[in-house]
Amino acid sequence: MPETAPRIALVTGANKGIGHEVARELARRGLTVLLGARNAALGEAAAAQRIDDEFGRLDVLVNNAGVSDPRDAAPSTADIDAVRRIFDTNFFGTLAVTQATLPLLRRSSAGRIVNVSSELGSLAMNSDPQWMIRGRGSLAAPPEAGPTANR
Numbered sequence: 001m002p003e004t005a006p007r008i009a010l011v012t013g014a015n016k017g018i019g020h021e022v023a024r025e026l027a028r029r030g031l032t033v034l035l036g037a038r039n040a041a042l043g044e045a046a047a048a049q050r051i052d053d054e055f056g057r058l059d060v061l062v063n064n065a066g067v068s069d070p071r072d073a074a075p076s077t078a079d080i081d082a083v084r085r086i087f088d089t090n091f092f093g094t095l096a097v098t099q100a101t102l103p104l105l106r107r108s109s110a111g112r113i114v115n116v117s118s119e120l121g122s123l124a125m126n127s128d129p130q131w132m133i134r135g136r137g138s139l140a141a142p143p144e145a146g147p148t149a150n151r
């Protein structure tokens with residue numbers, strides 16, 4: 001890639017929220033930004049093919065699309081359907097987009113993958129009895145449950 005060629009970035013979930021702002025900022029810094037939005041009909045593989053056809057590579061992938069759900073809670077009370085939906089988007093969705101775009105990222109001279117996460121996805125935070133979210137009921141075990149009792 002010539003040094004002057006604009007870098008190509010894909011930001012998932014870029015139609016609003018943090019993804020929209022990330023896309024705006026990357027564009028302001030001169031990157032060509034592709035906005036990923038929900039499109040079940042297109043799918044990850046077809047989206048990657050379109051990027052390949054148009055640009056031949058990808059320099060930055062921002063895995064931003066994600067959901068949270070107040071029905072996600074301690075294992076004893078978590079709503080299984082809510083947890084399944086969260087995993088489907090936050091884990092399997094991220095994995096699918098990453099797999100589909102990896103060949104394009106490998107063609108970049110400095111490919112980058114940025115995974116947007118959350119305290120809620122942190123094993124360290126979830127294991128910390130002092131973590132403020134532990135006291136909030138639905139999203140984690142109550143503080144009195146103790147460090148190993150995320151039940």
Ligand SMILES: NC(=O)c1ccc[n+]([C@@H]2O[C@H](COP(=O)([O-])OP(=O)(O)OC[C@H]3O[C@@H](n4cnc5c(N)ncnc54)[C@H](OP(=O)(O)O)[C@@H]3O)[C@@H](O)[C@H]2O)c1
Pocket residue numbers: 012013014015016017018019037038039063064065066067068089093116117118119
């Ligand atoms: N906001 C916070 O305080 C916070 C804190 C920590 C981490 N985060 C993380 O930051 C990221 C963005 O959060 P946000 O607050 O900006 O959320 P948001 O405003 O709700 O935006 C979420 C984006 O993800 C997309 N998305 C959701 N489910 C999807 C699916 N199944 N397939 C494709 N796209 C999907 C949404 O598309 P639609 O518009 O079509 O639904 C939307 O574009 C998430 O990963 C979130 O976990 C946020």
